[in-house]
Amino acid sequence: MKKQFIYILLSFLFIGNLSAQQTPAPKQSKKIAIVGATAHIGDGNVIENSLIEFSNGKITFIGKASDKTPEGEVMNYNGKHIYPGFIAANTSLGLAEIDAVRATRDFDEVGGYLPHIRSIIAYNAESKVVESMRPNGVLMAQVAPRGGTISGTSTIVQFDAWNWEDAILKLDDGIHINWPSSFSRGRWWLGEDPALKPNKNYSKAVDRITSYIERAQKYLSGNRSPKDLPFEAMDKLINGNQKLFVHVTGEKPITDVINNCKKLGIKNLVLVNAEGAEKVTDLIKSNNVSVILRRSHRLPNSEDDDYDLPYRMAKILSEKGIVVALGMEGEMERMNTRNLPFYAGTYAAYGLGKEEAVKLITSNAAKILGVDDKVGTLSVGKDATLFVSEGDALDMRTNIILNAFIQGRKISLETHQTKLWKRYANKYKNQ
Incomplete structure (x- = not known):
């Protein structure tokens, strides 16, 4: 009986580990530049065709893409939208x-x-x-x-x-x-x-x-x-x-x-x-x-x-x-x-x-x-906590997140809900 209890307890721990939240993202190791997106600064201002660079978890540049040559890993998001977290x-x-x-x-x-x-x-x-x-x-x-x-x-x-x-x-x-x-x-x-x-x-x-x-x-x-x-x-x-x-x-x-x-x-x-x-x-x-x-x-x-x-x-x-x-x-x-x-x-x-x-x-x-x-805003010196959306982030039809960062760390957007959605979407797609 004691062994049976131990086996049950271990199985619960194993299942719990399988369904736990994703491992937190590693610290930002290289400069990232996001180019071409419409930047919604968060203070009421908007920059079309923007360039945002961040390094070591902090925003180092924000302006128009024409203002400078992007440095580091370049991510092109023409026609998309970027917001503060x-x-x-x-x-x-x-x-x-x-x-x-x-x-x-x-x-x-x-x-x-x-x-x-x-x-x-x-x-x-x-x-x-x-x-x-x-x-x-x-x-x-x-x-x-x-x-x-x-x-x-x-x-x-x-x-x-x-x-x-x-x-x-x-x-x-x-x-x-x-x-x-x-x-x-x-x-x-x-x-x-x-x-x-x-x-x-x-x-x-x-x-x-x-x-x-x-x-x-x-x-x-x-x-x-x-x-x-x-x-x-x-x-x-x-x-x-x-x-x-x-x-x-x-x-x-x-x-x-x-x-x-x-x-x-x-x-x-x-x-x-x-x-x-x-x-x-x-x-x-x-x-x-x-x-x-x-x-x-x-x-x-x-x-x-x-x-x-x-x-x-x-x-x-x-x-x-x-x-x-x-x-x-x-x-x-x-x-x-x-x-x-x-x-x-x-x-x-x-x-x-x-x-x-x-x-x-x-x-x-x-x-x-x-x-x-x-x-709170996309500003130089603040945390690179931001995300890129397919469209208007206040509209549930177009708020499709393509990438997100917290303090410069590229985070996973997978959840137990997105996994279930993909699982059953594939099931019915194949029928």
Whole structure:
């Protein structure tokens, strides 16, 4: 019986190794030049018939193909399109693999106030779900925790790594708070009216959050004894070296978040999801607050909202001068993150424009997440994290990735999904 158990265990390990993510690509060893493609810089500008050169993982030249003779290994992509690697903000990628299997879910810790919980510790660099992002050009993400009032700390990662340490682009970039709703629904299973009504506990819930931050400030300004790990984890936030991501919905809650953070002296504030932000754009802009919107393919939050308001939100906020990025929180968020460019494409179709929509998932996302010195645009000195597409990367019909690089490393675009597609395509082709 013991031997039989050992054989079964070994067979599972063997099968697991066969289906694991591809081995990370080797470090770039020679200069590469991509010639002829239309370069979408990521800041709104476009270069036709471009030349991009990169060496040792960094971009060394970008301009027109006529500006200089290409050096190194030359890749001709006339008529194709090149983009910076897309960045998914506010995801739980790598923190869960199969939603129906509890043992694979590690995005929500027990407790309500957990600023010391670090999502990166649980990040699985070999996730098959993470692997499936790359064929659509999604090469980086902010991995954020979920649950509780203060969920914990997020980290920015790239998608070609042996382990979570190798994946890090920016460690512990911000703390995430779930702000209470000013409305609530009755618990129908207890016979309560399920209709939406004012949340009578809203003010108390807000007071608990502000009181917690005030106690952290008092602790950090004192002798810090006895040591309090949750308060210690808020040191960078209180000192202005870390961002606060507040997940909030509704005009009043958004107003309360901004006003309370101003009173508490918290400068680096980002609103996440922020449904209702279109009603308080002047307040958001005047306080230099950025916004990470929910994905565009959803229903309006209120029955009084225009049916297409979710599609127009990026345009409304961007026209007011607010820096906007695109997040993925919601149902099946990890699997749906692969559709990030197509959500941006919907915003483009509803008035934002294609190059402005590209900014949502490149330069704007990089700026909000604090990694714009490394990624987000095709610029000299930044990481050579980019990809070449057959056509418009925001259109699922033409976003066919021909080549992709992360920090200059040429990565594989094969996944378990592409293998299955090829397998069954050949089956039916031969019949």
